[in-house]
Amino acid sequence: MxxxxxxxxxxxxxxxxxxxxxxxxxxxxxxxxxxxxxxxxxxxxxxxxxxxxxxxxxxxxxxxxxxxxxxxxxxxxxxxxxxxxxxxxxxxxxxxxxxxxxxxxxxxxxxxxxxxxxxxxxxxxxxxxxxxxxxxxxxxxxxxxxxxxxxxxxxxxxxxxxxxxxxxxxxxxxxxxxxxxxxxxxxxxxxxxxxxxxxxxxxxxxxxxxxxxxxxxxxxxxxxxxxxxxxxxxxxxxxxxxxxxxxxxAHLDRDNERRRVLMDRYRQRLPDGCTPLAQHPRAESVHHLAMVQVTDRAAAVAALDAERIGWGVHYPVPCHQQPAFADFADGPLPVAERAADTILSLPMSPTLSIDQVDRVCDVLARAGLP
The missing domain is CATH 3.40.640.10 (Type I PLP-dependent aspartate aminotransferase-like (Major domain))
Incomplete structure:
Protein backbone atom coordinates (compact mmCIF):
# COMPACT_ATOMS: atom_id res chain seq x y z
CA MET A 1 0.00 0.00 0.00
CA ALA A 250 4.54 41.66 -4.41
CA HIS A 251 5.74 38.13 -3.55
CA LEU A 252 7.45 37.23 -6.83
CA ASP A 253 11.07 37.99 -5.89
CA ARG A 254 10.65 35.99 -2.69
CA ASP A 255 9.08 33.07 -4.56
CA ASN A 256 11.81 33.15 -7.20
CA GLU A 257 14.47 33.02 -4.49
CA ARG A 258 12.73 29.97 -3.05
CA ARG A 259 12.91 28.33 -6.48
CA ARG A 260 16.68 28.96 -6.55
CA VAL A 261 17.07 27.31 -3.15
CA LEU A 262 15.12 24.28 -4.35
CA MET A 263 17.11 24.00 -7.57
CA ASP A 264 20.36 24.18 -5.63
CA ARG A 265 19.13 21.26 -3.55
CA TYR A 266 18.34 19.29 -6.70
CA ARG A 267 21.88 19.92 -7.94
CA GLN A 268 23.30 18.63 -4.65
CA ARG A 269 21.18 15.49 -4.43
CA LEU A 270 20.39 14.28 -7.95
CA PRO A 271 22.00 10.94 -8.83
CA ASP A 272 24.29 10.14 -11.73
CA GLY A 273 22.27 9.72 -14.88
CA CYS A 274 20.16 12.78 -14.03
CA THR A 275 21.96 16.01 -14.97
CA PRO A 276 20.51 19.52 -14.45
CA LEU A 277 20.85 21.96 -17.33
CA ALA A 278 23.76 24.35 -17.06
CA GLN A 279 23.38 27.95 -16.00
CA HIS A 280 25.27 30.73 -17.74
CA PRO A 281 27.64 32.39 -15.23
CA ARG A 282 26.00 35.78 -15.83
CA ALA A 283 22.44 34.47 -15.59
CA GLU A 284 20.26 34.50 -12.48
CA SER A 285 17.54 32.00 -13.28
CA VAL A 286 14.08 31.98 -11.73
CA HIS A 287 13.74 28.23 -12.47
CA HIS A 288 10.29 28.21 -13.98
CA LEU A 289 11.03 24.53 -14.53
CA ALA A 290 13.47 22.17 -12.80
CA MET A 291 15.01 20.83 -15.98
CA VAL A 292 17.28 17.81 -16.14
CA GLN A 293 18.56 15.43 -18.81
CA VAL A 294 18.31 11.73 -18.00
CA THR A 295 19.98 8.68 -19.47
CA ASP A 296 16.76 6.62 -19.38
CA ARG A 297 13.59 8.72 -19.31
CA ALA A 298 11.26 5.72 -19.38
CA ALA A 299 12.85 4.30 -16.21
CA ALA A 300 12.85 7.70 -14.52
CA VAL A 301 9.18 8.47 -15.15
CA ALA A 302 8.12 4.94 -14.21
CA ALA A 303 9.84 5.38 -10.84
CA LEU A 304 8.25 8.80 -10.32
CA ASP A 305 4.80 7.52 -11.30
CA ALA A 306 5.08 4.64 -8.86
CA GLU A 307 5.64 7.12 -6.03
CA ARG A 308 2.94 9.57 -7.22
CA ILE A 309 5.45 12.28 -8.08
CA GLY A 310 4.52 14.66 -10.89
CA TRP A 311 6.76 15.33 -13.87
CA GLY A 312 6.68 16.86 -17.36
CA VAL A 313 8.58 17.00 -20.64
CA HIS A 314 9.31 20.42 -22.16
CA TYR A 315 9.28 19.63 -25.05
CA PRO A 316 9.18 16.13 -26.55
CA VAL A 317 8.83 17.35 -30.16
CA PRO A 318 10.93 20.32 -31.33
CA CYS A 319 9.02 22.97 -33.26
CA HIS A 320 10.63 22.20 -36.61
CA GLN A 321 9.40 18.60 -36.32
CA GLN A 322 5.81 19.54 -35.48
CA PRO A 323 3.36 18.82 -38.34
CA ALA A 324 2.01 22.37 -38.11
CA PHE A 325 5.43 23.84 -38.95
CA ALA A 326 6.79 21.21 -41.33
CA ASP A 327 6.77 23.75 -44.18
CA PHE A 328 9.38 25.78 -42.32
CA ALA A 329 11.83 22.98 -41.52
CA ASP A 330 15.11 23.76 -43.28
CA GLY A 331 16.93 20.62 -42.16
CA PRO A 332 17.99 18.72 -39.04
CA LEU A 333 18.75 20.55 -35.80
CA PRO A 334 20.65 17.85 -33.95
CA VAL A 335 21.01 19.37 -30.48
CA ALA A 336 17.31 20.09 -30.07
CA GLU A 337 16.42 16.69 -31.53
CA ARG A 338 18.72 14.77 -29.18
CA ALA A 339 17.55 16.74 -26.16
CA ALA A 340 13.90 15.95 -26.91
CA ASP A 341 14.60 12.33 -25.95
CA THR A 342 16.42 13.06 -22.68
CA ILE A 343 14.83 16.12 -21.05
CA LEU A 344 12.65 15.77 -17.98
CA SER A 345 10.99 18.42 -15.81
CA LEU A 346 10.88 17.68 -12.08
CA PRO A 347 8.49 19.18 -9.48
CA MET A 348 9.06 22.89 -8.91
CA SER A 349 6.90 25.34 -6.98
CA PRO A 350 7.59 27.90 -4.23
CA THR A 351 5.51 25.70 -1.93
CA LEU A 352 7.79 22.67 -2.44
CA SER A 353 9.76 21.58 0.63
CA ILE A 354 13.39 20.50 0.85
CA ASP A 355 12.18 17.12 2.11
CA GLN A 356 10.07 16.72 -1.02
CA VAL A 357 13.05 17.55 -3.24
CA ASP A 358 15.07 14.95 -1.36
CA ARG A 359 12.34 12.39 -1.90
CA VAL A 360 12.29 13.06 -5.64
CA CYS A 361 16.06 12.60 -5.75
CA ASP A 362 15.93 9.41 -3.70
CA VAL A 363 13.30 7.94 -6.01
CA LEU A 364 15.42 8.75 -9.06
CA ALA A 365 18.47 7.25 -7.34
CA ARG A 366 16.57 3.98 -6.95
CA ALA A 367 15.44 4.04 -10.59
CA GLY A 368 18.74 2.49 -11.70
CA LEU A 369 19.61 5.10 -14.31
CA PRO A 370 22.74 4.11 -16.24
Whole structure:
Protein backbone atom coordinates (compact mmCIF):
# COMPACT_ATOMS: atom_id res chain seq x y z
CA MET A 1 0.00 0.00 0.00
CA UNK A 2 1.25 3.50 -0.90
CA UNK A 3 1.80 5.62 2.20
CA UNK A 4 3.76 8.60 0.87
CA UNK A 5 1.83 11.74 -0.04
CA UNK A 6 1.85 12.68 -3.73
CA UNK A 7 4.12 15.49 -4.88
CA UNK A 8 2.50 17.66 -7.57
CA UNK A 9 4.52 18.71 -10.57
CA UNK A 10 3.21 22.26 -10.12
CA UNK A 11 1.36 23.29 -6.96
CA UNK A 12 -0.93 25.98 -8.36
CA UNK A 13 -3.58 25.30 -5.74
CA UNK A 14 -1.13 25.44 -2.84
CA UNK A 15 0.28 28.77 -4.01
CA UNK A 16 -3.23 30.24 -4.32
CA UNK A 17 -4.13 28.95 -0.85
CA UNK A 18 -1.11 30.71 0.63
CA UNK A 19 -2.46 34.02 -0.73
CA UNK A 20 -6.16 33.33 -0.12
CA UNK A 21 -6.86 36.44 1.96
CA UNK A 22 -5.23 38.74 -0.59
CA UNK A 23 -6.96 37.06 -3.52
CA UNK A 24 -10.32 37.29 -1.76
CA UNK A 25 -9.65 40.99 -1.34
CA UNK A 26 -9.01 41.34 -5.08
CA UNK A 27 -12.31 39.66 -5.86
CA UNK A 28 -14.24 41.87 -3.44
CA UNK A 29 -12.65 45.08 -4.74
CA UNK A 30 -13.48 44.32 -8.36
CA UNK A 31 -17.02 43.19 -7.50
CA UNK A 32 -17.56 46.43 -5.61
CA UNK A 33 -16.65 48.84 -8.42
CA UNK A 34 -17.89 46.59 -11.24
CA UNK A 35 -15.40 47.69 -13.91
CA UNK A 36 -14.54 44.18 -15.04
CA UNK A 37 -12.74 45.35 -18.20
CA UNK A 38 -10.45 48.37 -18.08
CA UNK A 39 -10.80 48.92 -14.35
CA UNK A 40 -8.26 50.81 -12.24
CA UNK A 41 -6.43 47.62 -11.26
CA UNK A 42 -5.33 47.07 -14.86
CA UNK A 43 -3.47 50.37 -15.12
CA UNK A 44 -2.03 49.90 -11.64
CA UNK A 45 -0.65 46.50 -12.59
CA UNK A 46 0.80 47.81 -15.85
CA UNK A 47 2.70 50.52 -13.98
CA UNK A 48 4.02 48.08 -11.38
CA UNK A 49 5.01 45.39 -13.84
CA UNK A 50 6.85 47.84 -16.12
CA UNK A 51 8.82 49.01 -13.07
CA UNK A 52 9.49 45.41 -12.01
CA UNK A 53 10.92 44.64 -15.46
CA UNK A 54 13.09 47.80 -15.44
CA UNK A 55 11.12 48.95 -18.46
CA UNK A 56 9.15 52.09 -19.23
CA UNK A 57 5.80 50.82 -20.49
CA UNK A 58 3.53 47.81 -20.07
CA UNK A 59 0.40 46.90 -22.01
CA UNK A 60 -1.76 44.15 -20.54
CA UNK A 61 -3.16 41.75 -23.14
CA UNK A 62 -5.16 38.54 -23.21
CA UNK A 63 -2.29 36.02 -23.27
CA UNK A 64 1.40 35.58 -24.03
CA UNK A 65 0.90 34.45 -27.62
CA UNK A 66 -1.05 37.61 -28.41
CA UNK A 67 1.71 39.64 -26.76
CA UNK A 68 4.30 38.35 -29.23
CA UNK A 69 2.03 38.67 -32.26
CA UNK A 70 1.04 42.23 -31.34
CA UNK A 71 4.71 43.20 -31.06
CA UNK A 72 5.50 41.76 -34.48
CA UNK A 73 2.55 43.45 -36.15
CA UNK A 74 3.25 46.78 -34.45
CA UNK A 75 6.81 46.60 -35.77
CA UNK A 76 5.49 46.08 -39.28
CA UNK A 77 6.81 42.51 -39.52
CA UNK A 78 4.70 40.29 -41.74
CA UNK A 79 4.56 38.59 -45.14
CA UNK A 80 7.96 38.30 -46.80
CA UNK A 81 9.82 38.60 -43.49
CA UNK A 82 11.63 35.91 -41.52
CA UNK A 83 11.90 35.71 -37.75
CA UNK A 84 14.61 33.55 -36.16
CA UNK A 85 13.17 31.20 -33.53
CA UNK A 86 14.84 28.45 -31.46
CA UNK A 87 13.55 24.96 -32.26
CA UNK A 88 13.35 24.21 -28.54
CA UNK A 89 10.50 26.44 -27.41
CA UNK A 90 6.78 26.17 -26.84
CA UNK A 91 4.93 26.35 -30.16
CA UNK A 92 3.35 29.70 -29.20
CA UNK A 93 6.57 31.45 -30.21
CA UNK A 94 6.28 30.12 -33.75
CA UNK A 95 2.48 30.52 -33.79
CA UNK A 96 2.84 34.24 -33.17
CA UNK A 97 5.27 34.59 -36.08
CA UNK A 98 2.92 32.74 -38.42
CA UNK A 99 -0.12 34.70 -37.20
CA UNK A 100 1.70 37.92 -38.11
CA UNK A 101 2.21 36.52 -41.62
CA UNK A 102 5.98 36.07 -41.31
CA UNK A 103 8.06 32.90 -41.63
CA UNK A 104 9.72 31.29 -38.60
CA UNK A 105 13.34 30.38 -39.27
CA UNK A 106 14.19 27.64 -36.79
CA UNK A 107 17.71 27.37 -35.41
CA UNK A 108 19.43 25.01 -32.99
CA UNK A 109 20.17 25.48 -29.30
CA UNK A 110 23.21 25.12 -27.08
CA UNK A 111 23.75 21.61 -25.66
CA UNK A 112 24.45 22.81 -22.11
CA UNK A 113 21.58 25.25 -21.49
CA UNK A 114 19.23 24.33 -24.38
CA UNK A 115 18.91 28.08 -25.03
CA UNK A 116 19.13 29.51 -28.55
CA UNK A 117 22.67 29.24 -29.94
CA UNK A 118 24.08 32.67 -30.91
CA UNK A 119 26.35 31.04 -33.51
CA UNK A 120 23.34 29.39 -35.13
CA UNK A 121 21.55 32.74 -35.11
CA UNK A 122 24.46 34.46 -36.83
CA UNK A 123 24.50 31.78 -39.52
CA UNK A 124 20.74 32.07 -40.09
CA UNK A 125 20.55 35.83 -40.67
CA UNK A 126 19.66 36.57 -44.28
CA UNK A 127 18.20 39.34 -46.43
CA UNK A 128 14.66 38.63 -45.23
CA UNK A 129 15.46 38.43 -41.53
CA UNK A 130 13.42 41.05 -39.70
CA UNK A 131 13.59 39.90 -36.10
CA UNK A 132 15.11 37.49 -33.61
CA UNK A 133 13.03 35.87 -30.88
CA UNK A 134 15.28 35.67 -27.82
CA UNK A 135 13.38 33.00 -25.89
CA UNK A 136 14.28 32.81 -22.21
CA UNK A 137 13.70 29.11 -21.60
CA UNK A 138 12.89 27.39 -18.30
CA UNK A 139 13.45 30.57 -16.25
CA UNK A 140 16.94 31.48 -17.52
CA UNK A 141 17.59 34.46 -19.78
CA UNK A 142 19.41 33.54 -22.95
CA UNK A 143 22.81 35.06 -23.74
CA UNK A 144 21.69 38.61 -24.49
CA UNK A 145 25.29 39.84 -24.23
CA UNK A 146 25.89 38.12 -27.57
CA UNK A 147 22.43 38.35 -29.10
CA UNK A 148 21.79 42.08 -28.61
CA UNK A 149 24.95 43.23 -30.45
CA UNK A 150 24.31 40.65 -33.16
CA UNK A 151 20.79 41.99 -33.74
CA UNK A 152 22.01 45.57 -33.74
CA UNK A 153 24.80 44.76 -36.18
CA UNK A 154 22.35 43.26 -38.66
CA UNK A 155 19.62 45.84 -38.10
CA UNK A 156 17.01 43.33 -36.93
CA UNK A 157 14.59 43.62 -34.02
CA UNK A 158 15.44 41.74 -30.83
CA UNK A 159 12.18 40.56 -29.25
CA UNK A 160 12.21 38.78 -25.90
CA UNK A 161 9.86 35.86 -25.37
CA UNK A 162 9.93 36.06 -21.59
CA UNK A 163 6.93 33.83 -20.92
CA UNK A 164 9.01 31.61 -18.61
CA UNK A 165 11.31 34.23 -17.11
CA UNK A 166 9.42 36.67 -14.86
CA UNK A 167 12.12 38.34 -12.77
CA UNK A 168 15.11 36.59 -14.33
CA UNK A 169 18.34 38.53 -14.83
CA UNK A 170 21.35 38.43 -17.11
CA UNK A 171 24.04 40.51 -15.46
CA UNK A 172 22.26 43.64 -14.31
CA UNK A 173 19.44 43.37 -16.88
CA UNK A 174 15.97 42.07 -16.09
CA UNK A 175 14.01 39.97 -18.53
CA UNK A 176 11.93 42.44 -20.51
CA UNK A 177 14.45 45.28 -20.46
CA UNK A 178 16.83 44.23 -23.25
CA UNK A 179 14.95 43.99 -26.54
CA UNK A 180 12.75 46.40 -28.45
CA UNK A 181 9.89 44.68 -26.60
CA UNK A 182 9.14 41.57 -24.60
CA UNK A 183 6.10 39.34 -24.39
CA UNK A 184 5.06 37.77 -21.09
CA UNK A 185 2.50 35.09 -20.34
CA UNK A 186 0.54 34.94 -17.08
CA UNK A 187 -0.82 31.45 -17.65
CA UNK A 188 -1.56 29.99 -14.18
CA UNK A 189 1.54 27.78 -14.15
CA UNK A 190 3.98 30.65 -14.75
CA UNK A 191 6.16 32.17 -12.02
CA UNK A 192 3.70 35.07 -12.09
CA UNK A 193 0.44 33.36 -12.91
CA UNK A 194 -3.11 34.66 -13.15
CA UNK A 195 -6.27 32.73 -12.27
CA UNK A 196 -6.80 32.16 -15.98
CA UNK A 197 -5.16 33.50 -19.12
CA UNK A 198 -3.33 36.78 -19.33
CA UNK A 199 -0.28 38.39 -20.88
CA UNK A 200 1.63 41.63 -21.31
CA UNK A 201 4.04 43.50 -23.54
CA UNK A 202 6.76 45.60 -21.94
CA UNK A 203 8.90 48.07 -23.88
CA UNK A 204 10.98 51.21 -23.56
CA UNK A 205 9.37 52.59 -26.76
CA UNK A 206 6.35 54.76 -25.98
CA UNK A 207 5.16 54.91 -29.60
CA UNK A 208 5.35 51.13 -29.92
CA UNK A 209 3.40 50.70 -26.67
CA UNK A 210 0.71 53.06 -27.97
CA UNK A 211 0.37 51.15 -31.24
CA UNK A 212 0.04 47.86 -29.36
CA UNK A 213 -2.53 49.31 -26.96
CA UNK A 214 -4.64 50.62 -29.84
CA UNK A 215 -4.41 47.35 -31.80
CA UNK A 216 -5.30 45.25 -28.74
CA UNK A 217 -8.45 47.29 -28.06
CA UNK A 218 -10.23 46.93 -31.41
CA UNK A 219 -8.12 49.69 -32.94
CA UNK A 220 -9.72 52.39 -30.78
CA UNK A 221 -7.89 55.67 -30.30
CA UNK A 222 -7.44 56.93 -26.77
CA UNK A 223 -10.57 58.71 -25.57
CA UNK A 224 -12.54 57.74 -28.68
CA UNK A 225 -14.66 54.70 -27.92
CA UNK A 226 -16.36 54.80 -31.33
CA UNK A 227 -13.34 55.78 -33.40
CA UNK A 228 -11.33 52.82 -34.72
CA UNK A 229 -8.03 54.07 -36.08
CA UNK A 230 -6.80 50.70 -37.33
CA UNK A 231 -8.19 47.20 -37.81
CA UNK A 232 -7.43 45.87 -34.37
CA UNK A 233 -8.46 42.92 -32.24
CA UNK A 234 -9.80 42.09 -28.80
CA UNK A 235 -6.83 41.25 -26.57
CA UNK A 236 -7.19 42.85 -23.16
CA UNK A 237 -6.06 41.90 -19.67
CA UNK A 238 -9.24 41.94 -17.59
CA UNK A 239 -9.50 43.77 -14.30
CA UNK A 240 -9.77 40.76 -11.99
CA UNK A 241 -6.68 39.11 -13.44
CA UNK A 242 -4.77 42.39 -13.15
CA UNK A 243 -5.75 42.66 -9.49
CA UNK A 244 -4.61 39.08 -8.83
CA UNK A 245 -1.32 39.67 -10.64
CA UNK A 246 -0.63 42.82 -8.62
CA UNK A 247 -1.14 40.87 -5.39
CA UNK A 248 1.16 38.08 -6.56
CA UNK A 249 3.80 40.44 -7.94
CA ALA A 250 4.54 41.66 -4.41
CA HIS A 251 5.74 38.13 -3.55
CA LEU A 252 7.45 37.23 -6.83
CA ASP A 253 11.07 37.99 -5.89
CA ARG A 254 10.65 35.99 -2.69
CA ASP A 255 9.08 33.07 -4.56
CA ASN A 256 11.81 33.15 -7.20
CA GLU A 257 14.47 33.02 -4.49
CA ARG A 258 12.73 29.97 -3.05
CA ARG A 259 12.91 28.33 -6.48
CA ARG A 260 16.68 28.96 -6.55
CA VAL A 261 17.07 27.31 -3.15
CA LEU A 262 15.12 24.28 -4.35
CA MET A 263 17.11 24.00 -7.57
CA ASP A 264 20.36 24.18 -5.63
CA ARG A 265 19.13 21.26 -3.55
CA TYR A 266 18.34 19.29 -6.70
CA ARG A 267 21.88 19.92 -7.94
CA GLN A 268 23.30 18.63 -4.65
CA ARG A 269 21.18 15.49 -4.43
CA LEU A 270 20.39 14.28 -7.95
CA PRO A 271 22.00 10.94 -8.83
CA ASP A 272 24.29 10.14 -11.73
CA GLY A 273 22.27 9.72 -14.88
CA CYS A 274 20.16 12.78 -14.03
CA THR A 275 21.96 16.01 -14.97
CA PRO A 276 20.51 19.52 -14.45
CA LEU A 277 20.85 21.96 -17.33
CA ALA A 278 23.76 24.35 -17.06
CA GLN A 279 23.38 27.95 -16.00
CA HIS A 280 25.27 30.73 -17.74
CA PRO A 281 27.64 32.39 -15.23
CA ARG A 282 26.00 35.78 -15.83
CA ALA A 283 22.44 34.47 -15.59
CA GLU A 284 20.26 34.50 -12.48
CA SER A 285 17.54 32.00 -13.28
CA VAL A 286 14.08 31.98 -11.73
CA HIS A 287 13.74 28.23 -12.47
CA HIS A 288 10.29 28.21 -13.98
CA LEU A 289 11.03 24.53 -14.53
CA ALA A 290 13.47 22.17 -12.80
CA MET A 291 15.01 20.83 -15.98
CA VAL A 292 17.28 17.81 -16.14
CA GLN A 293 18.56 15.43 -18.81
CA VAL A 294 18.31 11.73 -18.00
CA THR A 295 19.98 8.68 -19.47
CA ASP A 296 16.76 6.62 -19.38
CA ARG A 297 13.59 8.72 -19.31
CA ALA A 298 11.26 5.72 -19.38
CA ALA A 299 12.85 4.30 -16.21
CA ALA A 300 12.85 7.70 -14.52
CA VAL A 301 9.18 8.47 -15.15
CA ALA A 302 8.12 4.94 -14.21
CA ALA A 303 9.84 5.38 -10.84
CA LEU A 304 8.25 8.80 -10.32
CA ASP A 305 4.80 7.52 -11.30
CA ALA A 306 5.08 4.64 -8.86
CA GLU A 307 5.64 7.12 -6.03
CA ARG A 308 2.94 9.57 -7.22
CA ILE A 309 5.45 12.28 -8.08
CA GLY A 310 4.52 14.66 -10.89
CA TRP A 311 6.76 15.33 -13.87
CA GLY A 312 6.68 16.86 -17.36
CA VAL A 313 8.58 17.00 -20.64
CA HIS A 314 9.31 20.42 -22.16
CA TYR A 315 9.28 19.63 -25.05
CA PRO A 316 9.18 16.13 -26.55
CA VAL A 317 8.83 17.35 -30.16
CA PRO A 318 10.93 20.32 -31.33
CA CYS A 319 9.02 22.97 -33.26
CA HIS A 320 10.63 22.20 -36.61
CA GLN A 321 9.40 18.60 -36.32
CA GLN A 322 5.81 19.54 -35.48
CA PRO A 323 3.36 18.82 -38.34
CA ALA A 324 2.01 22.37 -38.11
CA PHE A 325 5.43 23.84 -38.95
CA ALA A 326 6.79 21.21 -41.33
CA ASP A 327 6.77 23.75 -44.18
CA PHE A 328 9.38 25.78 -42.32
CA ALA A 329 11.83 22.98 -41.52
CA ASP A 330 15.11 23.76 -43.28
CA GLY A 331 16.93 20.62 -42.16
CA PRO A 332 17.99 18.72 -39.04
CA LEU A 333 18.75 20.55 -35.80
CA PRO A 334 20.65 17.85 -33.95
CA VAL A 335 21.01 19.37 -30.48
CA ALA A 336 17.31 20.09 -30.07
CA GLU A 337 16.42 16.69 -31.53
CA ARG A 338 18.72 14.77 -29.18
CA ALA A 339 17.55 16.74 -26.16
CA ALA A 340 13.90 15.95 -26.91
CA ASP A 341 14.60 12.33 -25.95
CA THR A 342 16.42 13.06 -22.68
CA ILE A 343 14.83 16.12 -21.05
CA LEU A 344 12.65 15.77 -17.98
CA SER A 345 10.99 18.42 -15.81
CA LEU A 346 10.88 17.68 -12.08
CA PRO A 347 8.49 19.18 -9.48
CA MET A 348 9.06 22.89 -8.91
CA SER A 349 6.90 25.34 -6.98
CA PRO A 350 7.59 27.90 -4.23
CA THR A 351 5.51 25.70 -1.93
CA LEU A 352 7.79 22.67 -2.44
CA SER A 353 9.76 21.58 0.63
CA ILE A 354 13.39 20.50 0.85
CA ASP A 355 12.18 17.12 2.11
CA GLN A 356 10.07 16.72 -1.02
CA VAL A 357 13.05 17.55 -3.24
CA ASP A 358 15.07 14.95 -1.36
CA ARG A 359 12.34 12.39 -1.90
CA VAL A 360 12.29 13.06 -5.64
CA CYS A 361 16.06 12.60 -5.75
CA ASP A 362 15.93 9.41 -3.70
CA VAL A 363 13.30 7.94 -6.01
CA LEU A 364 15.42 8.75 -9.06
CA ALA A 365 18.47 7.25 -7.34
CA ARG A 366 16.57 3.98 -6.95
CA ALA A 367 15.44 4.04 -10.59
CA GLY A 368 18.74 2.49 -11.70
CA LEU A 369 19.61 5.10 -14.31
CA PRO A 370 22.74 4.11 -16.24
Missing amino acids: LTSMPIPFLDVRGLADSLRAELDGCWQAVLTHGRFIGGPETEAFELRFAEFCDSAHCVGVANGTDALELVLVALGIGPGDEVIVPANTFVATAEAVCAAGARPRFVDVRPDTLEIDPDAVAAAVGPRTAALMAVHMFGQMTDVDRLAPLAQRHGIALIEDAAQAHGARFGSRRAGSVGIAAGFSFYPGKNLGALGDGGAVVTHDAALADRIRVAANHGRVAGGHHVHKVRGRNSRLDTLQAAVLTAKL
